[in-house]
Amino acid sequence: MSPIVSSPPRTIRIGSRKSQLALVQTYWVQEQLQKHFPDRQFEVQTMSTQGDKILDVALSKIGDKGLFTKELELGMINNDIDLAVHSLKDLPTRLPEGLVLGAVTERENPADALVVHSKHQDKQIDTLPEGAVIGTSSLRRLAQLRYHFPHLAFKDIRGNLNTRLAKLDAGEYDALILAAAGLKRLDMSDRIHQILPSDLSLHAVGQGALGIECREDDAEVLELLKALEHIPTAQRCYAERAFLRELEGGCQVPIGVNTILEGEQLTLTGIVASVDGQKLVKDTVSGNATEAEQIGNELAQRMRQQGAQEILQEIFAQIQRG
Numbered sequence: 001m002s003p004i005v006s007s008p009p010r011t012i013r014i015g016s017r018k019s020q021l022a023l024v025q026t027y028w029v030q031e032q033l034q035k036h037f038p039d040r041q042f043e044v045q046t047m048s049t050q051g052d053k054i055l056d057v058a059l060s061k062i063g064d065k066g067l068f069t070k071e072l073e074l075g076m077i078n079n080d081i082d083l084a085v086h087s088l089k090d091l092p093t094r095l096p097e098g099l100v101l102g103a104v105t106e107r108e109n110p111a112d113a114l115v116v117h118s119k120h121q122d123k124q125i126d127t128l129p130e131g132a133v134i135g136t137s138s139l140r141r142l143a144q145l146r147y148h149f150p151h152l153a154f155k156d157i158r159g160n161l162n163t164r165l166a167k168l169d170a171g172e173y174d175a176l177i178l179a180a181a182g183l184k185r186l187d188m189s190d191r192i193h194q195i196l197p198s199d200l201s202l203h204a205v206g207q208g209a210l211g212i213e214c215r216e217d218d219a220e221v222l223e224l225l226k227a228l229e230h231i232p233t234a235q236r237c238y239a240e241r242a243f244l245r246e247l248e249g250g251c252q253v254p255i256g257v258n259t260i261l262e263g264e265q266l267t268l269t270g271i272v273a274s275v276d277g278q279k280l281v282k283d284t285v286s287g288n289a290t291e292a293e294q295i296g297n298e299l300a301q302r303m304r305q306q307g308a309q310e311i312l313q314e315i316f317a318q319i320q321r322g
Protein backbone atom coordinates (compact mmCIF):
# COMPACT_ATOMS: atom_id res chain seq x y z
CA MET A 1 0.00 0.00 0.00
CA SER A 2 1.37 3.34 -0.93
CA PRO A 3 0.82 6.12 1.60
CA ILE A 4 -1.68 8.84 0.71
CA VAL A 5 0.36 11.94 0.07
CA SER A 6 -1.41 15.26 -0.12
CA SER A 7 0.76 18.22 -1.01
CA PRO A 8 -0.07 21.44 0.83
CA PRO A 9 -2.11 23.90 -1.25
CA ARG A 10 0.08 26.29 -3.23
CA THR A 11 0.70 29.84 -2.04
CA ILE A 12 -1.21 32.33 -4.19
CA ARG A 13 1.07 35.10 -5.46
CA ILE A 14 -0.58 38.50 -5.95
CA GLY A 15 1.17 40.98 -8.24
CA SER A 16 0.99 44.73 -7.72
CA ARG A 17 2.49 47.98 -8.92
CA LYS A 18 4.57 49.76 -6.28
CA SER A 19 2.64 53.03 -6.11
CA GLN A 20 1.03 53.88 -2.82
CA LEU A 21 -2.48 53.59 -4.28
CA ALA A 22 -1.68 50.26 -5.94
CA LEU A 23 -0.33 48.85 -2.68
CA VAL A 24 -3.34 49.99 -0.64
CA GLN A 25 -5.59 48.29 -3.20
CA THR A 26 -3.52 45.11 -3.36
CA TYR A 27 -3.26 44.71 0.43
CA TRP A 28 -7.02 45.18 0.61
CA VAL A 29 -7.50 42.33 -1.88
CA GLN A 30 -5.01 40.16 0.03
CA GLU A 31 -6.90 40.83 3.28
CA GLN A 32 -10.27 39.99 1.71
CA LEU A 33 -8.94 36.74 0.23
CA GLN A 34 -7.32 35.82 3.57
CA LYS A 35 -10.62 36.50 5.36
CA HIS A 36 -12.58 34.27 2.97
CA PHE A 37 -9.92 31.54 2.84
CA PRO A 38 -8.12 31.52 6.21
CA ASP A 39 -6.35 28.23 5.47
CA ARG A 40 -4.68 29.46 2.28
CA GLN A 41 -1.52 31.53 1.89
CA PHE A 42 -1.53 34.77 -0.08
CA GLU A 43 1.64 36.76 -0.71
CA VAL A 44 2.23 40.07 -2.49
CA GLN A 45 4.95 40.64 -5.13
CA THR A 46 5.54 44.16 -6.40
CA MET A 47 6.78 45.25 -9.85
CA SER A 48 7.45 48.56 -11.56
CA THR A 49 5.48 49.17 -14.73
CA GLN A 50 6.36 51.42 -17.65
CA GLY A 51 3.80 53.94 -16.44
CA ASP A 52 5.64 54.20 -13.12
CA LYS A 53 8.96 54.88 -14.85
CA ILE A 54 8.01 57.44 -17.50
CA LEU A 55 6.94 60.42 -15.42
CA ASP A 56 7.97 63.37 -17.55
CA VAL A 57 5.84 62.81 -20.66
CA ALA A 58 2.14 63.61 -20.94
CA LEU A 59 0.12 60.39 -20.76
CA SER A 60 -1.86 61.42 -23.82
CA LYS A 61 1.35 61.52 -25.89
CA ILE A 62 2.66 58.07 -24.98
CA GLY A 63 -0.71 56.37 -25.14
CA ASP A 64 -1.80 54.15 -22.33
CA LYS A 65 -2.47 50.73 -23.81
CA GLY A 66 -1.24 48.56 -21.00
CA LEU A 67 1.21 51.11 -19.67
CA PHE A 68 0.36 50.22 -16.06
CA THR A 69 -0.41 46.55 -16.62
CA LYS A 70 1.99 44.93 -19.10
CA GLU A 71 4.74 43.83 -16.68
CA LEU A 72 2.14 42.30 -14.35
CA GLU A 73 0.55 40.48 -17.27
CA LEU A 74 3.89 39.05 -18.32
CA GLY A 75 4.34 37.93 -14.72
CA MET A 76 1.12 35.91 -14.94
CA ILE A 77 1.92 34.47 -18.36
CA ASN A 78 5.39 33.43 -17.10
CA ASN A 79 3.83 31.92 -13.98
CA ASP A 80 5.77 34.23 -11.60
CA ILE A 81 2.51 35.53 -10.10
CA ASP A 82 -1.05 34.15 -10.10
CA LEU A 83 -3.19 37.27 -10.15
CA ALA A 84 -2.80 41.02 -10.50
CA VAL A 85 -4.77 43.82 -8.88
CA HIS A 86 -5.42 46.87 -11.08
CA SER A 87 -7.43 50.05 -10.90
CA LEU A 88 -9.98 48.81 -13.42
CA LYS A 89 -9.76 52.03 -15.39
CA ASP A 90 -6.08 51.37 -16.13
CA LEU A 91 -6.79 47.89 -17.49
CA PRO A 92 -7.15 47.80 -21.30
CA THR A 93 -10.47 46.50 -22.60
CA ARG A 94 -8.70 43.76 -24.60
CA LEU A 95 -6.56 41.46 -22.48
CA PRO A 96 -3.62 39.37 -23.69
CA GLU A 97 -4.37 35.85 -24.86
CA GLY A 98 -4.67 33.51 -21.88
CA LEU A 99 -5.63 36.16 -19.32
CA VAL A 100 -9.10 37.15 -18.08
CA LEU A 101 -10.79 39.56 -15.75
CA GLY A 102 -11.41 37.20 -12.83
CA ALA A 103 -13.33 39.63 -10.60
CA VAL A 104 -14.52 43.21 -10.30
CA THR A 105 -14.77 44.50 -6.74
CA GLU A 106 -17.31 46.91 -5.26
CA ARG A 107 -16.87 50.38 -6.62
CA GLU A 108 -16.07 53.51 -4.67
CA ASN A 109 -17.70 56.74 -5.85
CA PRO A 110 -16.62 56.75 -9.54
CA ALA A 111 -16.90 60.53 -9.95
CA ASP A 112 -14.11 63.03 -10.47
CA ALA A 113 -13.39 65.53 -7.71
CA LEU A 114 -12.26 69.13 -7.68
CA VAL A 115 -9.37 69.80 -5.30
CA VAL A 116 -8.55 73.50 -4.81
CA HIS A 117 -5.66 75.63 -3.59
CA SER A 118 -6.49 77.14 -0.18
CA LYS A 119 -7.07 80.56 -1.74
CA HIS A 120 -10.09 79.16 -3.60
CA GLN A 121 -11.79 77.58 -0.57
CA ASP A 122 -14.97 79.55 -1.27
CA LYS A 123 -15.12 78.56 -4.98
CA GLN A 124 -16.69 75.74 -6.97
CA ILE A 125 -15.84 74.61 -10.50
CA ASP A 126 -18.32 77.14 -11.96
CA THR A 127 -17.09 80.10 -9.87
CA LEU A 128 -13.31 79.75 -10.33
CA PRO A 129 -11.95 83.00 -11.84
CA GLU A 130 -11.11 83.53 -15.52
CA GLY A 131 -7.73 81.99 -16.37
CA ALA A 132 -7.56 79.79 -13.27
CA VAL A 133 -5.08 76.97 -13.97
CA ILE A 134 -6.59 73.49 -13.66
CA GLY A 135 -4.19 70.54 -13.44
CA THR A 136 -5.21 67.35 -15.19
CA SER A 137 -3.46 64.78 -17.37
CA SER A 138 -6.65 63.31 -18.72
CA LEU A 139 -8.01 64.27 -22.14
CA ARG A 140 -11.44 63.17 -20.96
CA ARG A 141 -11.47 65.67 -18.10
CA LEU A 142 -9.85 68.36 -20.23
CA ALA A 143 -12.30 68.05 -23.12
CA GLN A 144 -15.44 68.02 -21.01
CA LEU A 145 -14.42 70.87 -18.73
CA ARG A 146 -13.20 73.03 -21.60
CA TYR A 147 -16.58 72.56 -23.25
CA HIS A 148 -18.40 73.84 -20.16
CA PHE A 149 -15.79 76.37 -18.92
CA PRO A 150 -13.85 77.82 -21.86
CA HIS A 151 -12.52 80.62 -19.62
CA LEU A 152 -10.42 78.22 -17.50
CA ALA A 153 -6.80 77.27 -18.38
CA PHE A 154 -5.67 73.64 -18.38
CA LYS A 155 -2.17 72.38 -17.66
CA ASP A 156 -0.82 68.84 -17.71
CA ILE A 157 0.23 67.24 -14.41
CA ARG A 158 1.92 63.90 -13.71
CA GLY A 159 3.32 62.11 -10.69
CA ASN A 160 1.68 60.27 -7.83
CA LEU A 161 -1.10 61.78 -5.76
CA ASN A 162 1.20 63.30 -3.12
CA THR A 163 3.41 64.92 -5.78
CA ARG A 164 0.38 66.40 -7.52
CA LEU A 165 -1.10 67.78 -4.31
CA ALA A 166 2.27 69.30 -3.36
CA LYS A 167 2.39 71.10 -6.74
CA LEU A 168 -1.12 72.43 -6.14
CA ASP A 169 -0.31 73.63 -2.63
CA ALA A 170 2.90 75.27 -3.89
CA GLY A 171 0.77 77.42 -6.19
CA GLU A 172 1.63 75.85 -9.56
CA TYR A 173 -2.08 75.23 -10.11
CA ASP A 174 -5.30 76.79 -8.84
CA ALA A 175 -7.10 73.47 -8.73
CA LEU A 176 -6.78 69.81 -9.75
CA ILE A 177 -9.26 67.26 -11.00
CA LEU A 178 -8.66 63.83 -9.45
CA ALA A 179 -10.62 60.64 -9.04
CA ALA A 180 -12.58 60.80 -5.78
CA ALA A 181 -11.91 57.07 -5.34
CA GLY A 182 -8.13 57.44 -5.29
CA LEU A 183 -8.30 60.20 -2.66
CA LYS A 184 -10.67 58.14 -0.55
CA ARG A 185 -8.49 55.01 -0.69
CA LEU A 186 -5.46 57.03 0.38
CA ASP A 187 -7.37 58.54 3.29
CA MET A 188 -7.36 61.98 1.71
CA SER A 189 -11.12 62.47 1.38
CA ASP A 190 -10.72 65.78 3.22
CA ARG A 191 -9.08 67.16 0.06
CA ILE A 192 -12.25 66.56 -1.97
CA HIS A 193 -13.66 70.07 -2.36
CA GLN A 194 -16.46 69.25 -4.80
CA ILE A 195 -17.67 66.08 -6.49
CA LEU A 196 -18.18 66.99 -10.14
CA PRO A 197 -21.79 66.37 -11.14
CA SER A 198 -22.31 64.02 -14.08
CA ASP A 199 -23.79 66.75 -16.27
CA LEU A 200 -20.39 68.51 -16.19
CA SER A 201 -18.05 65.52 -16.35
CA LEU A 202 -18.67 61.84 -16.95
CA HIS A 203 -16.10 59.59 -15.31
CA ALA A 204 -13.69 57.11 -16.92
CA VAL A 205 -14.72 53.58 -17.78
CA GLY A 206 -14.23 51.38 -14.71
CA GLN A 207 -13.26 54.30 -12.47
CA GLY A 208 -13.48 53.54 -8.74
CA ALA A 209 -13.50 49.73 -9.14
CA LEU A 210 -10.65 47.22 -8.89
CA GLY A 211 -10.14 44.66 -11.63
CA ILE A 212 -8.43 41.42 -10.73
CA GLU A 213 -6.78 39.68 -13.66
CA CYS A 214 -5.65 36.06 -13.73
CA ARG A 215 -4.86 33.18 -16.09
CA GLU A 216 -7.86 31.90 -18.01
CA ASP A 217 -7.00 28.26 -17.26
CA ASP A 218 -6.36 28.72 -13.52
CA ALA A 219 -9.65 27.27 -12.25
CA GLU A 220 -8.45 27.38 -8.66
CA VAL A 221 -7.72 31.14 -8.66
CA LEU A 222 -10.91 31.87 -10.63
CA GLU A 223 -12.87 30.05 -7.89
CA LEU A 224 -11.14 32.03 -5.10
CA LEU A 225 -11.81 35.33 -6.90
CA LYS A 226 -15.55 34.68 -7.04
CA ALA A 227 -15.65 35.62 -3.36
CA LEU A 228 -14.55 39.17 -4.21
CA GLU A 229 -16.84 39.83 -7.16
CA HIS A 230 -19.47 42.55 -6.62
CA ILE A 231 -22.10 41.72 -9.22
CA PRO A 232 -23.79 45.17 -9.54
CA THR A 233 -20.39 46.84 -10.02
CA ALA A 234 -19.35 44.13 -12.48
CA GLN A 235 -22.52 44.60 -14.55
CA ARG A 236 -21.98 48.36 -14.73
CA CYS A 237 -18.30 47.99 -15.59
CA TYR A 238 -18.90 45.29 -18.23
CA ALA A 239 -21.30 47.68 -20.00
CA GLU A 240 -18.78 50.54 -19.72
CA ARG A 241 -15.89 48.40 -20.98
CA ALA A 242 -17.90 47.05 -23.93
CA PHE A 243 -18.72 50.65 -24.91
CA LEU A 244 -15.05 51.66 -24.78
CA ARG A 245 -13.88 48.51 -26.57
CA GLU A 246 -16.39 49.06 -29.37
CA LEU A 247 -15.17 52.65 -29.80
CA GLU A 248 -11.57 51.36 -29.63
CA GLY A 249 -10.48 53.94 -27.09
CA GLY A 250 -8.18 53.62 -24.09
CA CYS A 251 -8.20 55.55 -20.82
CA GLN A 252 -6.43 58.44 -22.59
CA VAL A 253 -9.12 59.40 -25.07
CA PRO A 254 -11.91 61.82 -24.18
CA ILE A 255 -14.53 59.17 -23.52
CA GLY A 256 -16.62 59.36 -20.36
CA VAL A 257 -19.46 57.27 -18.96
CA ASN A 258 -22.06 57.07 -16.25
CA THR A 259 -24.08 54.01 -15.26
CA ILE A 260 -27.14 53.63 -13.10
CA LEU A 261 -28.46 50.26 -11.93
CA GLU A 262 -32.08 50.26 -10.73
CA GLY A 263 -33.23 46.73 -10.00
CA GLU A 264 -32.64 44.83 -13.24
CA GLN A 265 -32.47 47.99 -15.35
CA LEU A 266 -29.02 49.20 -16.35
CA THR A 267 -28.70 52.66 -17.90
CA LEU A 268 -25.44 53.63 -19.58
CA THR A 269 -24.65 57.19 -20.68
CA GLY A 270 -21.56 57.90 -22.75
CA ILE A 271 -19.78 60.97 -24.01
CA VAL A 272 -17.09 61.57 -26.62
CA ALA A 273 -15.67 65.09 -26.72
CA SER A 274 -13.07 66.86 -28.87
CA VAL A 275 -9.96 68.04 -27.02
CA ASP A 276 -10.63 71.67 -27.91
CA GLY A 277 -13.97 71.44 -26.16
CA GLN A 278 -15.87 72.34 -29.34
CA LYS A 279 -17.62 69.08 -30.17
CA LEU A 280 -19.44 66.70 -27.92
CA VAL A 281 -21.53 63.59 -28.63
CA LYS A 282 -23.60 62.18 -25.78
CA ASP A 283 -26.30 59.50 -25.65
CA THR A 284 -27.92 56.95 -23.33
CA VAL A 285 -29.02 53.31 -23.68
CA SER A 286 -30.96 51.22 -21.14
CA GLY A 287 -31.54 47.50 -20.92
CA ASN A 288 -31.47 44.45 -18.70
CA ALA A 289 -28.35 44.29 -16.53
CA THR A 290 -27.69 40.69 -17.61
CA GLU A 291 -27.08 42.08 -21.10
CA ALA A 292 -24.47 44.60 -20.01
CA GLU A 293 -22.11 44.13 -22.95
CA GLN A 294 -24.88 44.46 -25.55
CA ILE A 295 -25.89 47.77 -23.92
CA GLY A 296 -22.31 49.04 -24.21
CA ASN A 297 -21.99 47.89 -27.84
CA GLU A 298 -25.30 49.44 -28.81
CA LEU A 299 -24.40 52.80 -27.26
CA ALA A 300 -21.07 52.81 -29.10
CA GLN A 301 -22.76 52.08 -32.43
CA ARG A 302 -25.35 54.79 -31.91
CA MET A 303 -22.77 57.38 -30.94
CA ARG A 304 -20.60 56.49 -33.91
CA GLN A 305 -23.52 57.38 -36.18
CA GLN A 306 -23.73 60.73 -34.37
CA GLY A 307 -20.12 61.68 -35.13
CA ALA A 308 -18.12 60.10 -32.29
CA GLN A 309 -15.86 58.30 -34.76
CA GLU A 310 -14.79 61.55 -36.48
CA ILE A 311 -13.90 63.13 -33.13
CA LEU A 312 -11.79 60.11 -32.15
CA GLN A 313 -10.05 59.87 -35.54
CA GLU A 314 -9.03 63.50 -35.27
CA ILE A 315 -7.54 62.83 -31.83
CA PHE A 316 -5.60 59.74 -32.95
CA ALA A 317 -4.19 61.76 -35.86
CA GLN A 318 -3.12 64.52 -33.47
CA ILE A 319 -1.43 62.05 -31.12
CA GLN A 320 0.45 60.47 -34.03
CA ARG A 321 1.67 63.87 -35.19
CA GLY A 322 2.90 64.38 -31.60
Ligand SMILES: NCc1[nH]cc(CCC(=O)O)c1CC(=O)O
Residues within 6 Å of the ligand: 087, 088, 089, 090, 177, 178, 179, 181, 182, 206, 207, 208, 209
Ligand atom coordinates in the same frame (compact mmCIF):
# COMPACT_ATOMS: atom_id res chain seq x y z
N1 LIG B 1 -4.95 57.10 -14.23
C1 LIG B 1 -4.41 57.04 -12.90
C2 LIG B 1 -5.38 56.52 -11.91
N2 LIG B 1 -5.78 55.22 -11.95
C3 LIG B 1 -6.71 55.05 -10.95
C4 LIG B 1 -6.87 56.24 -10.27
C5 LIG B 1 -7.79 56.51 -9.16
C6 LIG B 1 -8.63 55.39 -8.64
C7 LIG B 1 -9.67 54.85 -9.57
O1 LIG B 1 -10.17 55.55 -10.48
O2 LIG B 1 -10.04 53.69 -9.40
C8 LIG B 1 -6.01 57.19 -10.85
C9 LIG B 1 -5.80 58.59 -10.44
C10 LIG B 1 -6.78 59.60 -10.94
O3 LIG B 1 -7.37 59.43 -12.01
O4 LIG B 1 -6.96 60.64 -10.28
